[in-house]
Structure formats: C-alpha cells, structure tokens
Amino acid sequence: MGGYILKRLISAVPVLFGITIIVFLIMSLIPGDPATAILGSYATPENVEKLNRDLGLDKPMVQRYFIWLGNMLTGDFGRSFSLNRPVIDEVLERFNATMILSGTSFVLCSIFGILAGVISAARQYGFADKAITFVVLIGISVPSFFLGMMMILLFAVHLRWLPVSGMYAIYGGGDLSDLIRHLIMPALALAAVATGVVARLSRSAMLEVLRQDFVRTARANGVPERRVIMGHALRVAMVSILPVLGIQAGFVLSGAVYIEIVFQWPGVGRMLVDAILARDLLVVQGGVVFVAACYVLFNIAVDVAQMLLDPRIKT
Amino acid sequence: MPALKIEHLAKTYPRKRPLFGAAPPGVRAVRPMSFQVETGETLGVVGESGCGKSTLARMLVGLLEPTEGTIEIEGKALGTADPSEFGKLIQYVFQDPQSSLNPRKTIRQVMEAPLKRLHGMAKPARNRRIAEIFASVKLREEFLDRYPHEFSGGQAQRIGIARALAASPRIIILDEPVSALDVSVQAQVLNLLADLKTRFGLTYLFITHDLAVVEAVSERIVVLYFGAVVEIGRADRIFANPRHPYTGLLAESAPVVGRSLAAPEQKGIELPDPLNPPPGCAFAGRCPRATDLCRTREPELKQMGEDQLAACHYPLEN
Amino acid sequence: MSAFLTLLFRNRLAALGAVVIMAILILVLNIPLLPLHDPDVTATADRFMRPFAEGHLLGTDHLGRDLLSRLLHGTRLSLAVGIAAALIAAAIGSAIGIFAGYFGGRTDNIVMRGVDMLMAFPYILLALAIVAALGPGLMNALIAVAAVNVPFFARNIRGITVGLAGREFVDAARLAGMGHTRIVLTELLPNVLPVIVIAMSTTVGWMILETAGLSFLGLGSQPPQADLGSMLGEARSAMISHPHTSIVPGLMIFLIVVSINLLGDGVRDALDPRLRSGALSRPRATTLVKRHGDVPPTTDDLLAIQDLHTEFHVGKRNLRAVDGVSLAVKPGECLGVIGESGSGKSVTALSVMGLVASPPGVITGGAVRFQGEDLIGAPYESLRQKRGDRVAYIFQDPLSTLHPLYRVGQQLAEAIRSHDSLSKAETRARAIELLNDVRIPNAKSRVDDYPHEMSGGMRQRVGIAMALANEPDVIIADEPTTALDVTVQAQILSLLDDLRRERGLAIIFITHDFGVVAQLCDRVAVMYAGRIVEEGPTQAVLDAPAHPYTKRLIACVPELGGGRRELAAIPGLPPVLDDLPSGCAFAPRCNKAAKSCRQGEIPLQGPALRTVRCLFPERTL
Numbered sequence A: 001m002g003g004y005i006l007k008r009l010i011s012a013v014p015v016l017f018g019i020t021i022i023v024f025l026i027m028s029l030i031p032g033d034p035a036t037a038i039l040g041s042y043a044t045p046e047n048v049e050k051l052n053r054d055l056g057l058d059k060p061m062v063q064r065y066f067i068w069l070g071n072m073l074t075g076d077f078g079r080s081f082s083l084n085r086p087v088i089d090e091v092l093e094r095f096n097a098t099m100i101l102s103g104t105s106f107v108l109c110s111i112f113g114i115l116a117g118v119i120s121a122a123r124q125y126g127f128a129d130k131a132i133t134f135v136v137l138i139g140i141s142v143p144s145f146f147l148g149m150m151m152i153l154l155f156a157v158h159l160r161w162l163p164v165s166g167m168y169a170i171y172g173g174g175d176l177s178d179l180i181r182h183l184i185m186p187a188l189a190l191a192a193v194a195t196g197v198v199a200r201l202s203r204s205a206m207l208e209v210l211r212q213d214f215v216r217t218a219r220a221n222g223v224p225e226r227r228v229i230m231g232h233a234l235r236v237a238m239v240s241i242l243p244v245l246g247i248q249a250g251f252v253l254s255g256a257v258y259i260e261i262v263f264q265w266p267g268v269g270r271m272l273v274d275a276i277l278a279r280d281l282l283v284v285q286g287g288v289v290f291v292a293a294c295y296v297l298f299n300i301a302v303d304v305a306q307m308l309l310d311p312r313i314k315t
Numbered sequence B: 001m002p003a004l005k006i007e008h009l010a011k012t013y014p015r016k017r018p019l020f021g022a023a024p025p026g027v028r029a030v031r032p033m034s035f036q037v038e039t040g041e042t043l044g045v046v047g048e049s050g051c052g053k054s055t056l057a058r059m060l061v062g063l064l065e066p067t068e069g070t071i072e073i074e075g076k077a078l079g080t081a082d083p084s085e086f087g088k089l090i091q092y093v094f095q096d097p098q099s100s101l102n103p104r105k106t107i108r109q110v111m112e113a114p115l116k117r118l119h120g121m122a123k124p125a126r127n128r129r130i131a132e133i134f135a136s137v138k139l140r141e142e143f144l145d146r147y148p149h150e151f152s153g154g155q156a157q158r159i160g161i162a163r164a165l166a167a168s169p170r171i172i173i174l175d176e177p178v179s180a181l182d183v184s185v186q187a188q189v190l191n192l193l194a195d196l197k198t199r200f201g202l203t204y205l206f207i208t209h210d211l212a213v214v215e216a217v218s219e220r221i222v223v224l225y226f227g228a229v230v231e232i233g234r235a236d237r238i239f240a241n242p243r244h245p246y247t248g249l250l251a252e253s254a255p256v257v258g259r260s261l262a263a264p265e266q267k268g269i270e271l272p273d274p275l276n277p278p279p280g281c282a283f284a285g286r287c288p289r290a291t292d293l294c295r296t297r298e299p300e301l302k303q304m305g306e307d308q309l310a311a312c313h314y315p316l317e318n
Numbered sequence C: 001m002s003a004f005l006t007l008l009f010r011n012r013l014a015a016l017g018a019v020v021i022m023a024i025l026i027l028v029l030n031i032p033l034l035p036l037h038d039p040d041v042t043a044t045a046d047r048f049m050r051p052f053a054e055g056h057l058l059g060t061d062h063l064g065r066d067l068l069s070r071l072l073h074g075t076r077l078s079l080a081v082g083i084a085a086a087l088i089a090a091a092i093g094s095a096i097g098i099f100a101g102y103f104g105g106r107t108d109n110i111v112m113r114g115v116d117m118l119m120a121f122p123y124i125l126l127a128l129a130i131v132a133a134l135g136p137g138l139m140n141a142l143i144a145v146a147a148v149n150v151p152f153f154a155r156n157i158r159g160i161t162v163g164l165a166g167r168e169f170v171d172a173a174r175l176a177g178m179g180h181t182r183i184v185l186t187e188l189l190p191n192v193l194p195v196i197v198i199a200m201s202t203t204v205g206w207m208i209l210e211t212a213g214l215s216f217l218g219l220g221s222q223p224p225q226a227d228l229g230s231m232l233g234e235a236r237s238a239m240i241s242h243p244h245t246s247i248v249p250g251l252m253i254f255l256i257v258v259s260i261n262l263l264g265d266g267v268r269d270a271l272d273p274r275l276r277s278g279a280l281s282r283p284r285a286t287t288l289v290k291r292h293g294d295v296p297p298t299t300d301d302l303l304a305i306q307d308l309h310t311e312f313h314v315g316k317r318n319l320r321a322v323d324g325v326s327l328a329v330k331p332g333e334c335l336g337v338i339g340e341s342g343s344g345k346s347v348t349a350l351s352v353m354g355l356v357a358s359p360p361g362v363i364t365g366g367a368v369r370f371q372g373e374d375l376i377g378a379p380y381e382s383l384r385q386k387r388g389d390r391v392a393y394i395f396q397d398p399l400s401t402l403h404p405l406y407r408v409g410q411q412l413a414e415a416i417r418s419h420d421s422l423s424k425a426e427t428r429a430r431a432i433e434l435l436n437d438v439r440i441p442n443a444k445s446r447v448d449d450y451p452h453e454m455s456g457g458m459r460q461r462v463g464i465a466m467a468l469a470n471e472p473d474v475i476i477a478d479e480p481t482t483a484l485d486v487t488v489q490a491q492i493l494s495l496l497d498d499l500r501r502e503r504g505l506a507i508i509f510i511t512h513d514f515g516v517v518a519q520l521c522d523r524v525a526v527m528y529a530g531r532i533v534e535e536g537p538t539q540a541v542l543d544a545p546a547h548p549y550t551k552r553l554i555a556c557v558p559e560l561g562g563g564r565r566e567l568a569a570i571p572g573l574p575p576v577l578d579d580l581p582s583g584c585a586f587a588p589r590c591n592k593a594a595k596s597c598r599q600g601e602i603p604l605q606g607p608a609l610r611t612v613r614c615l616f617p618e619r620t621l
C-alpha cells in the first residue's frame, strides 16, 4: 500500500507540472503588454519598465516559465500590488477559511448524499424515494448564490437566528461556537448542489448494483435484507460513488467562490474575484496554482481510498 | 496448394512497463504455430477458454498484427494486417451475432458495405448480389430494411454469415458461430454452413470449445492448449485415438450419454498462469505422465501415425 | 423519433419541463413584439418600485429600470449563452473523446493525459483564470464555461467510444473494407450520438447556472447589458431592503434550470435502452406474490413445486415464463430439468425461494412446499431463514455470483452466520473445512483469496461450498457448469455427485446438456415454453423419448463419437411467451401436429413418474 501511495504521488508530479503550464499559458493570453495590463493604462513608463523587469517579463517565455516555477517551488509566489503583501501569505490565510467552509460542506454532502441515495434506492418508487427525488431536483437546480441570499433573508434578516455574513462576529467573536454559527448557512448553501448530485448518483449506483447476481446470491444464502443493502450492495456501489465524491470536492471548492461572495466569507474565492477585478494577476496565478495543487493531492487520497475499497485494483 | 497456410504465426501481447525497471515479458497468447487448411476442407480448432483461439482467428483475418510468422492464402502471402486487403479472401463470422451488427444500421446497409468497399459494385449489381446471397442463406428479402434488434439469435447469425459471403471470400473463419444459439437453432445453422460450403466451394476454419460439434463438422481438428498446438489429426480419429494426454483428457471430460461419471484422472486443476508461464510442457502441471524432461523441455509437434501430429514427450499409445 | 417523443412525453414531469421551457423560449423569442419598456432606460425617480406597480408588472430596480423587460432580455441572453456554451463544449469534447477512444493506444494516452490535467483543476479556477486573462465580459465567460466543460464531455464520450470500438460490429466493418474515417462517421457516431445528447441535456442546465454565476461575480456580462446572473449580482446590495429585485431573476434562473433538468432526465430515460424497458428497478427481497385460484394440497415430498405460475409484467406485456409447472424431489434424489434457453428453467428454480427479480416478476399461482410447508405465501422472515439453510442454490456464472470485494472466507462466514451464531474463529474453521470438502487445495490460504484471484473452476467450488455451508436438504443448481470448460465441468459434476451420495442431498439440476443429465440425474423433466412436456427416469426418457420435442431435441444435438454428419434440425423458433398458441406450444414446429393439437389444454399424462404432454406421443407409456 505504501508503494501504491508512492506511485500515485510520483505520477502526480507531471500533473502538477501540467497545471503550472496551463496556468502560465492562460496568463500569457493576456493581450498587449502585461505590465500595462497589471498596472492599468495610467501607469508611468518607468513603473511599467520596473515591473517588467521585476516580473522578468523582458525574457523569453520558456525562461520566464522556469523562473516563475523555480520561485514558486521556494515558496515565493510574488508580491501582490493591490494588497501590498506576499501572495503566499494572503493565499495561505485565505485558504484556511476556504477549507473550513468547503471541508464542512464536503462532509455534509458526502454523508447526506449517500444516505439519501441509499434510502431512495432501497425504497424505490416509495414515498421516501419520491420525496428525496423532489428535494434533490430542487437542490441541483437552484443557483447556490441565490439559495444563499434567500437563506440570509429568511434566517438572518427575518428570523434573526443566525448572523448575516462573515466568519466571526466583529465584536466579541472568535471562539468556536461563533464560527459554527457563522458557518451553518454558507456550508448548507454550498452543500446543497453537491448533495443533490451525490444522492442522484448513489441512487442509480445502488439500483445498478442491487440488480447484480451477487445480491441474489446473498439473498439466496439467507443474508438479512438490511445487510444485503447496507453491506453487500453499498460496498460495491461505493466503488462508483467514490470517484464522484472526488469530483464533487472540486465542485464544492468551485461553488465556494459564490458562497464566499454572498456571505462575505474571507476565503480564496473572494480573493480571486477581487484580484481579477483589480487585475492583480500574480494573486490569481498563485491562488489558482496553490488550490489546484491541493486538489490534486486530495484526489490522490481518493484514489488510495478507492484502492483500499476495491482489491481488484492492482497496487 | 492449400487454401490457407500459416507458418510460425505468433502473437505476444506486450505488458505495461512498470514505473521502475524493464518491461516484463509479454503474454504469449499464441505461440509460434504452423498448419495448413486444404481447399474445401473444414479444419476444426478446439481448446478451452483463454487458449488463444480468438487471437489466432483475429490474426488470420488481419484484425490483429501477428508478432511473427506468415499467413498465406492460396499461395499468396499477405503482408501487414489490413482487413480490407484480407477481406476479399478471408472473412469472419463472429460468436455473438447481435453485437456483430451495428444496432443503428439496417441489414441492407450492413450487406452493402463489403460489396461497395471491397468490390466497388454499382447499386443494381449490389441489389442483385444481395438478393442472391439472401436466398442462399434462406432469409427473406423483406428483412433487409429492418434493424438488428428485430431478429432472433439464429436469424442474426444467418445475417452474419450472409455478410461474410457478400465479400466472396475463399475462406471463412467461424469463431464459435453457434455457441450463442439455442440447441434447436444450432443444428439449423450448422446445416446451413455445410450447405454453403459445398455450394460455394468454401474453406472453413471452425473454432469452438464443443467437441461434439467440432467432430460433427470438420475433416481435421487442431487442439490448442495454452496458446500452442498440441495435436492435429483426423476428426474421426483424434478423440477416439488421442496421442496427446490433453486431447485424451478433453475427450474423457465431455459428457456423453451412456458413460458414467468419473472425474478424469489428473493431478492439478489449475491452468498455468499466462503472466508466469512454466518452462517445458505447459500441460505438465496437470499431466499424469509428466516427468522432469517434460518440465524442462518444451515438446515439439511430431508426426505420430500417418496423419496425426502431437507435441508430447510420452504420447499415449493407440 | 416519434417513438422517442412518445417515450419522452409518457414521463409527465419531463413533459411539464418541456412545456415550461418552451413557453419561456417563445416568450423571449418574441420580445420585439411585446409591449415592453426599454430595459436600459433609467428613471431614478421610479427606483425600487414594488411588483404589480402601475406600468411595471414586476416593479423596477435600483436605477428605476423596468424589471419585467430586463428579466426577459436577461433570460434571452442567459439562455443563448448557456446553450451556446453547451453546444461548443459538446462538439469539441465529443470530437476529442471519439478520436481518443477510437484510435486508442498512444494517441489516447496523450489526449487523455491532457484531459486529466484540465480535470485536475476545480473547474471554477480554470474558468476564473481564463476570465482573468481575457478580461471580464459575457463572451469571455462563455468561452470559459465551454472550455471547462470540454474535458467532461471528452472523458465521458471516450469511455463510450472505447466500449463501442471493441464491439464486433466495428471489426466487421473493417473486414468489409471500410476506412477509419468512414467507421468513425457511420459506425461509431450514430451510436455515440444518443450519449452526447444525454450528456448535453443533463449539463445544459448546469452551464446556464455557471454562466449566470460568472455574471453574478461581475465577470460576465457588463452593464448596462444584463443577463440573469448580473441582475442578481446588482440586486444583491439591496437584497435586504428590496428583496424583490433579487427574487425575480433568482426564481427565473431556478425555473429555467429546473425545467431543463426535468426535460433532460426525460431525454435520458427515453434514450437509454436500459431504462427504456423499466429495467433499472430494484428487485425486492422476495418475489411479489399475487396468487389466483386454490393452493394445491400438501404432499409428502421433501420439496414439491405444485402447479407453479410465474409471470413477468413488462409494460403492457405479460410473459408467462412458468405456466403450471409441477416437480418434486425426495431426499437423495437428483432431478434434472432440461430445456432450451428461455423455456423457464431458471425462473422455476428461482421461484422456489422467492428469488425471481420483482419487479417485473410475479408469482401468480401454485405452491412450493418444503416438507409440506408452503413457501410462496410465507412471510419474508420465515423464507429468509430457510434460504441457504434448508434450500440452497448454486448459480451459473461463479464470477458474477460471488461478491467481488469480499474474501471468499468472509462470504462463507456470512452465509454461515446468517443462520448460526458461531464465533469468528469457529466460522473461519468451518469455512476452511467447507473449502476442503469441495477439494480446494490449500484451503487454509485460499480462504483469504478474493474471487477474482481464483480460476473459474475454483470459484464454482466456492459457490458449491457456500451452498453446503448450512447443510441444506435441497440444492438447486442452475446450470452450474455451463460457464466452465469441459475438463473443469467434469470435475465439478463428479464433485456434486459425490457430495450427493455422501450427504443424501436432494438436487434439482438445471441444464441444457443431455450428456450432463444422463451422467448425473435419476429423473429428468423436459421443459418447453414454460411447461413440462415430458418427465420420467433419465434412462427411459433418453432411450425412448415420448414427446416429439424431446425426441427431436436429442436428435439435433451432436454427440461425441458420432462422426461427421448432417444434423437433424428442428425448424422454426420457440414461441414468444406473451403470445403462446392455444393447445400445444410445440405445434407450429411439430411434424405430427394435427388440428386437435391446436386447441384446448393438453394434459401431462402417463403412469406414475413417466408422463408426457402430447396427443400423439412417439410411444405409448
């Protein structure tokens, strides 16, 4: 198993390379002079030239890529002009907040999604199935940002149960319970779509598996129905659910951008949007590469879990 | 001149190189084998699952590039695997009649392809030819405008045979052509095949795992084991007088009315591992006669009796 | 096409979705004809008018612009951009997928590496990076959304293509002389197209959401032009004071996406052949029972199937798979059931313990008695307790019938512990003992193998061990050797025969091979079209078949040692089960059929244990 993890880690290296290349290529799509684009059209020529030199933009592209890559490997993601601090510091701080939010949502969507899917499949065409299918349909159709806004209106403005936005209360906040109170709405709004997707997939995976011959064998052996569904069938269904959880993690991270805006959550997503609007491209570059790299590592964890689940995968 | 002659034909599937180290030796699905099929003959090929029957068949029609060896049809050597070159001489009838027909094409479209692509026939000529072939496989012409899912297995297999005939080949490879069919339909298709053979002067290579079927349709039989020919002989004698112990085991294992049930004598029960083949005779692990010689040296195919060949150091006596 | 539409609109929700989305489309396409305000004309005096205000049906926004007009214009824009993104992504992604999937090998490897690379991004990062580079704007948002969806299509379509490219009809096309381009265009594309349509119909809603999302962030459409996303984004600052400006565009997005999703699901169901027949339904724990008529009286057999009727209700069709079958076994007896594919052998066998997949299976009559007790009407728990414990099964394909992810020892243990509460160590010891009983060498280490690590013959031995786990009285073996090679089959058969003699097991052995029946079974029943047509001691039936079908079936199976010969075929095909002829089901294929054969019920008659269902049997019994 150690060998498998090592193998997957090694095979991630080219993927990480690829990510940096893709980001670099996209960034070099910027029309015109990048320094002017960054500094805006009112920049003085000296400033532009200085920035060009600072960024190494006067060098050929391939060389520029490797300089950028080398800097990143030493933890130097450059300096944000709009925030006036090193990009890596800002990214790390923001990433922490994003992880709290999307991690919670991911756990929620995995648990509730699979549970709903299994119940739905086990009670196919029954009341529970219909109710779940209906809720799921709404969940995957409503834009998360709109859902978030409506939740604020209802729970924060009208009912005053929860704080409107932010991560901690401005005065006297900062402890765990404060964080949780702030977290409830954004985490639920963010989890809604992913839960729906996971539930749908789990349902169809379970239905698929329940028709397979080994389920009949288990029943023919007199295995109790509860065990048949929660043990035999779910175990095999997980083989196809797990990769989808990996993909959903990406969707949760993505959806976090909207939710962070709606709930003023100080995460990476908001940072990126602000940076794009401010044309602070170093922040965009650094943030994208950092989060993508983390996501790659997460997917390796998913693969390892898959390997543990399915002995047919050769280590 | 034989209709089909293969020499040292072999296929090794390469295996993936691991992250570190050299690529492991490939899987030798078909070990170098040579035999020929006379014009107008039906040569049966039997063997258990995984013994390389289909790999052999796919090489013969050019769907798969052999690793080594040559294929000669009516004295003409065929070069690299190119199905459109092979197609005019040699055709293939597939095991699963349904999946060998494109679900989204009418039977007419299926039938027209070889006429148009291989023989460049014009529309009226094509229609005439299709009508002819359909009559000879006893299918009604109204089927031509239907889709494959509307046919039963037996009918679909007739269509598969009709398509093979449309290319006007000299040889047809029949890869388990009746094993997906019901027993009562099986006989219909087998009889049709025999009829077509005499009518069009065809040569057949009949691949199957069913000993009784192969015996009923072929003149000679090739027995494969683990990718290699272990015995070749006349159909009417090979199972009654096997020389290779494996052929003997096959013959004894086949359930026959009136013969009592006894697990045939053999030691091991596992087939050898293709990823890690044993040295020497591949059958040694299961063979009651195996000695150290068998486990170290691979036996070669040798003439035994006038028209029988077997690859065994200690062949069975007559 | 019309069949597709019928199927689609049979699904009422999909029809509802279609109607809503059509209505929206018609509305926005006719915008120039509608009496609307100019969407971009501001009137600060009329800011934030509530819905149903005069002249402004939905009120106005923060600049006093008419919300209804902006809503319709925005909807048009959002739909156009979302659908365009979906089309672009589908076209490019599918082309890449088909290309990689068909050519395989290194091409595939390189292309899919690139796709994996793109999928290694949480998609919005990629979209944000693209927008960051190209600058905010609706066109750029469209490009970004299309670009991030390309890999999804590529991967999905590649998978399908790989499956299709390995199918035999592609080989056949190559042998018919077709080139690669032609094969891709005429053989693959028509088969991939439904999948592309399914993928598109299920993602177009998603892409509309995504473009709206980018606009919401201010990265899509730029003022004054507005799509639904940017309307929502602009309204957000006034969300608390004037919620209607947010709710109006938000609900519109929701409405569009919900109806597209409903429609998409309908399209998927109508195009997916597996879903079409309603096949994707979960088999219940026991077969549904709806018995008509009387329950036959008790007999003193160990296991008796009495006048069993099992049907499949598929759509409007009613397949009578088992139509009045009666069979019985005594301890130590082996009963063979023989017949062609589809004659109802498996369904008969599975009905015994209520294992017929249901839906669509329904047991509609008769009884199955185990030691006199009726199993058909029994409650689930009492049936479960007998499953595997008193009556056990061995199935055909040992790979698919064993659980792929549990070790064989665990599976045996589970079978044991479903009926006995033994300790962990005891069950393990018992599992090893069982593997020894079925002559698996090295049982001690083999017990920890997974099924995929064993050969077919070994797996079937495990299947037999599992059936023996609770020392049942009856074993029902449904073609246990059909999937195996002859040499392995011989071993399995002799193993079963030994076990039966050692333990006095009763076996019902299903097969289509006369040789197997002859070697193993004491008695044999021949089935045709859901009925037993002949029954008797094996030797008697094989030597002197009385039913024309039995006789001709025996004749058309070649037998080893018979030499090269013409086979006697039976013309025609077995009948379809939802349209059985009245009278004898074999009459259309029987050369002795007379008028009387085609009417009325023909009973199974003859002396005890030797019966035939025929008016003109081959011999008198």
Ligand SMILES: Nc1ncnc2c1ncn2[C@@H]1O[C@H](COP(=O)(O)OP(=O)(O)OP(=O)(O)O)[C@@H](O)[C@H]1O
Pocket: C312, C314, C319, C321, C339, C340, C341, C342, C343, C344, C345, C346, C347, C348, C357, C360, C361, C512, C577
């Ligand atoms: N799940 C199902 N849904 C619909 N029809 C079914 C289903 N299972 C079986 N049938 C039908 O019931 C009939 C009897 O099937 P059964 O499986 O008993 O045949 P069999 O004699 O066991 O054939 P085989 O030799 O192929 O195993 C067939 O016509 C089949 O199409």
Ligand code: SF4
Pocket: B244, B245, B246, B281, B282, B283, B284, B285, B287, B288, B289, B290, B291, B294, B299, B311, B312, B313, B314, B315
């Ligand atoms: S060569 Fe030896 S091991 Fe091989 S079949 Fe002959 S006797 Fe058996």
Ligand code: SF4
Pocket: C547, C548, C549, C584, C585, C586, C587, C588, C590, C591, C592, C593, C594, C597, C602, C613, C614, C615, C616, C617
């Ligand atoms: S009842 Fe009539 S049709 Fe049926 S098998 Fe007997 S003779 Fe033939």
Ligand SMILES: [Mg+2]
Pocket: C345, C346, C347, C478, C479
């Ligand atoms: Mg069956």
